[in-house]
Amino acid sequence: MPASDAAPTLDDVARLADVSTATVSRCLNDPGKLTQTTREKVQAAIAELGYTPNFAARSMAAKRTFTIGAIIPTMENAIFARGLQAFQEELDRRGYTLLVSSTAYRADAEEKQIRNLVARGADGLLVIGHDRDPAIYDYLRQQRVPVLVTWSYDETAPAPSIGFDNRAAMRQFAQNVLASGHRRISMISSMSEQNDRARMRIEGVRDAMSAHGLDPSTLALIEVPYTFDDGAGAFLKLMQQDPKPSIVLCGSDVLAVGAIRGARQLGMRVPQDISITGFDDIELAQVTHPELTTVHVPHHEMGRLAAQELVAMIEDKREGISQRLDTTIIERASVAPCRSPTA
Amino acid sequence: MPASDAAPTLDDVARLADVSTATVSRCLNDPGKLTQTTREKVQAAIAELGYTPNFAARSMAAKRTFTIGAIIPTMENAIFARGLQAFQEELDRRGYTLLVSSTAYRADAEEKQIRNLVARGADGLLVIGHDRDPAIYDYLRQQRVPVLVTWSYDETAPAPSIGFDNRAAMRQFAQNVLASGHRRISMISSMSEQNDRARMRIEGVRDAMSAHGLDPSTLALIEVPYTFDDGAGAFLKLMQQDPKPSIVLCGSDVLAVGAIRGARQLGMRVPQDISITGFDDIELAQVTHPELTTVHVPHHEMGRLAAQELVAMIEDKREGISQRLDTTIIERASVAPCRSPTA
DNA sequence: ATGGCATTTGTAAGCGTTTACATTTCAAAT
DNA sequence: ATTTGAAATGTAAACGCTTACAAATGCCAT
Structure with a gap:
């Protein structure tokens, strides 16, 4: 050579x-x-x-990169991993490369990453959730870069989305819980600012409370970041209330796992002394003890469909078509019916 | 507008x-x-x-991209997340952007990703472990793209590395275990082909066995992929042996968590009926029950130092300098001393 | 052989930046 | 006022590719 x-x-x-x-x-x-x-x-x-x-030369001459960018809130836990994996696989199949950045759940970081990806010539962008400065959507429109939202479904939002209805999913889940006798309901959520998924899940719980004649403003709610420790800490705080809640609904499996750990620290048995639930149904939900009762999200299908839709938007130069996916309730072992429902 | x-x-x-x-x-x-x-x-x-x-135009004219690529085996679990996070933070601080791809532990995928990142003008590359086709190192040299290896330390390897000695770490860990009376040792490892980290960890265990007068070829070893399920499955298989092992050393925390779940399926108590250990000390190790005894890897420092070194290699146009980091043994609750050490 | 047409190959003009080098501007010193 | 040199700005040539268009080639029917 x-x-x-x-x-x-x-x-x-x-x-x-x-x-x-x-x-x-x-x-x-x-x-x-x-x-x-x-x-x-x-x-x-x-x-x-x-x-x-040389990629730069090629994309400059061809004005195409066959690259798609995905901006996710975090890589630190597996919440988005499975969906992204499926997204990537479908993209590969169609000759596109995926570039991933994470924002640590910070809106300003997200904007930076979006601009970065656009400057790098991404042919399209995948983002999580609808909540962001409208100026970003304007920018993307001006740059003629298609965006698709996932992990959330909302026809009325400025961008097309392939996801599920976070509010309805949580509402139904909470209704089940209420139906099994629980009344002293509490919740640990991710930070809901700039995060429609978290907010909608909270609203879902409140909806269910209203429907059962409970005052939704009495919901004991703590918002924390997204680590195990945060979940554990929030659980401890929730247990200082009097009377104690009979169930803790968590906005994500990660938080729920943290909560289970918090319960163990306090010597409380799950679900005998306290019920705990998650949301997402990531792998983790099945390795905890007890296994987590949670809401299953169709990660794989969501990723695959998102890839298909985004590629279609790019190649056919058309608006995206939103699609609503279904979630299902997975009953495992972390919830027990409540026999003393008095508040 | x-x-x-x-x-x-x-x-x-x-x-x-x-x-x-x-x-x-x-x-x-x-x-x-x-x-x-x-x-x-x-x-x-x-x-x-x-x-x-426009990024493409810029990098073509300037022949610099201020982009660094990292190729990791998987994003599906948090093994590399913390280190990568630190890597990214340090890179940000120095004005570089990180591009991440994952290979699903497949060598051919890795080669493809490396070429892709080089074609995209990455100023430098971070890879995990030393094992790969030597032609790749030649290619990188020809393209004048600096590479730094991490998660492994080996002065004699073709590329500089910032990491730890997987073999020594596991050897010492296994020696501890042997010292506490265990003799019927078994191991669940990741696939060791094209994976020096897995291989070295296995060798470490064998070293320790030899040092204690045990025949290293008697080690009951199962190699599996990297999911919880794989760990659980391997555990079940290991427990069919007669006599049963008294301890299962796992090549990673993820496999260990799977093993714990396997034990639960079999109705075995950890550590009373069986001891289980991990490797990596990821967050997960503290949310299991019992909490995992494992080998702590300095994820954060490793990521930070790797970023510093790689940037220095790029900017000073010099060879990389390898650095050996220390691991420590974290004793938590998943190991009990063995009182019936007969095989 | 010859013309005509389809197929293969070549020529050269961009694509949007950076940066050596040339030119202009400006303030201070005469 | 002039000169002078530093600082600010402008000019234009890369950078490595793609692609419209032009030219050449090969094949067939005549």
Whole structure:
């Protein structure tokens, strides 16, 4: 191998293969257009030089990157991992590459990442939830970059979404819980500011309380960040109330796992002394003891459909079509019926 | 805002501000070089147009991207999350952006991702572990892209590394275990092919067995992928042996959590009926019941130091300097001493 | 052989930046 | 007023690719 002084370019390949740069380019992008002889000549030259096309040059010339960006709140836990995995797989299948950034749940970081991804020529963007500065949607429109929202469904929002109805899901779940006798309901939620998913889940609980004749403003609610420790800490705080709640509804499985740990610290048995529930149904929900009663989210399908829709938006240059997915309630072992429902 | 037909370019800004493109470029990259008047004029134009520089054009002209790529085996669990987080923070501090891809532990996927990141102009690459086709290192050298290995330390490897000695760490851990009376030792490891970390951890256990006069070839070892289910499944298989092992050393916390779940399925108590250990000390290790005895890896420091070193390699154009970090043994509740050490 | 048409290949003009180098401007020193 | 040199700004040439268009080639029917 000639230890050349810099990375080989299209020109080098063309010269070696004794063809024009256009031919080399075609060999890369549309090999069917070449004679077999030419194609092999070029491929040999590419192999000999160890040539890799320069992405920046390519995307500048073609004005396409076949890259899609996803901005997620966090990589620190597995909440978005499965959905993203499915998203990526479907994208691969269609010849796109996925770029992922995380924001640590901070709105300003998200805006920065979005601009970054757009500047990098992302052909489309996947984001989580609807809540963000409307100026961002304007910017994206001006830049002609399609966005698709996931993990939330809302027809009335400015961007198309493929997700589920967080409020309805939580409402139904909470209604079940109320039906099983629980009255002293409490909740640990993620921070709800700039987070429609968290907010809607809270509203869902309140809806259910109203429907059962309970005053929704009496809901004991703590909002915390998204780690196990936060969940445990919030649980401890909730248990200082008198009377103690009979059930703690958590806005996510991660928080619920933290809450279970908090219960263990306090020597409380789950679900005999206190019921705890999650939301998301990530793998974690099945390795805790007791296993978590939670709301199952169709991660995989959501990721796959989102990829399909986003690619369609890009390639057919059309508006996105929203789609509502169903969640299901998974009853495992962390909830017991309540026999002393008095408040 | 003039709903122009395409994204505004440097030229548009220059024209609006009535300066040359060079001036606008300078305003972006080295504002100190401009008169305050000019600077403000340009900034106003940028704001008015909502201009964002085109990344591809920029990196083509400057031959720098201020982007660093990291290729990790998986995002599905939190094993690499904390280290990567620290890596990213330090990178941010120094003005670099991080691009992450995952390979699902597949060597061919890794090679593809590496080429992709190089083609995208990554100024440097972070990879996990040393094991890979030597041709990849050649390629990277030819392309003049610095690589740094992490999660493993080995001076003799082709690339510099900032990590810890997996073999020594596991050896010492296993020696502790042997010292507490365990003799019927078994192990659940990740797939060791193309994975020096897994392999070294296994070797560490064998080393310790030899040192205690045990035949290392008698180690009951199962290699599985990296999910909770895999860990649980392997545990079940291990327990079919006669005599049953008294302890199961797991190659990672994730597998250990799976094993704990397996034990629960079998109605075995941890650690009274069986001891189980992990490796990594991720958050998960403290939310299981019992909490996991494991090997603590300095995720945060490793990520920070790796970022510093990689940036230095890029900016000073020098070879990387390897650094060996220490692991520590964290004794929690999943191990009990063994009173019937006969095999 | 010849013309005509489809297929293959080549030529060269961008794509949106950065940056060496050239030119202009400005303030201080004469 | 002039000169002078530093500071600010402008000019234009890359950077490595794609692609419209032009030219060449090959094949078939005549």
